[in-house]
Amino acid sequence: MKRSDIVRSIQVQFKHMRASDAAAMVDTVVEHLIESVANGDRIEIRGFGTFQPRIRASKIGYNPCTGQPMHLDAGTTILFKPSRELTKKMNG
Numbered sequence: 089m090k091r092s093d094i095v096r097s098i099q100v101q102f103k104h105m106r107a108s109d110a111a112a113m114v115d116t117v118v119e120h121l122i123e124s125v126a127n128g129d130r131i132e133i134r135g136f137g138t139f140q141p142r143i144r145a146s147k148i149g150y151n152p153c154t155g156q157p158m159h160l161d162a163g164t165t166i167l168f169k170p171s172r173e174l175t176k177k178m179n180g
Contacts, residue, residue, distance in 0.1 A: 125166055137170040 091114060098110040121139070124131055131139040146162040170178075 133171075135171055135173050137168055137174055140167045140169070141165070142167045 091111075094114055095107060095110045098113065099105055099107060102110075121131055125139055125141055128141050130141075142165050144163050144165055147160050148157050149160045150157055
């Protein structure tokens with residue numbers, strides 16, 4: 089599903105809403121989610137799942153072509169954990 093599909097489904101649900109208003113609403117929600125995760129906050133969307141920033145430690149990795157060891161810097165990634173409802177729906 090793409091952003092345009094989400095905007096279209098909002099317009100179908102709320103027939104009085106213009107496409108530009110629905111797009112602005114989607115953009116605002118996404119901006120707030122990004123800002124919250126960037127600040128280190130955990131986001132929980134009931135029935136969908138949680139997004140949580142995780143810190144990766146630096147480590148020694150290996151170049152797959154040459155086999156030479158290389159230093160991989162520490163960084164932050166995002167962990168997504170689906171809700172039970174979403175997992176049940178996906179598994180039938």
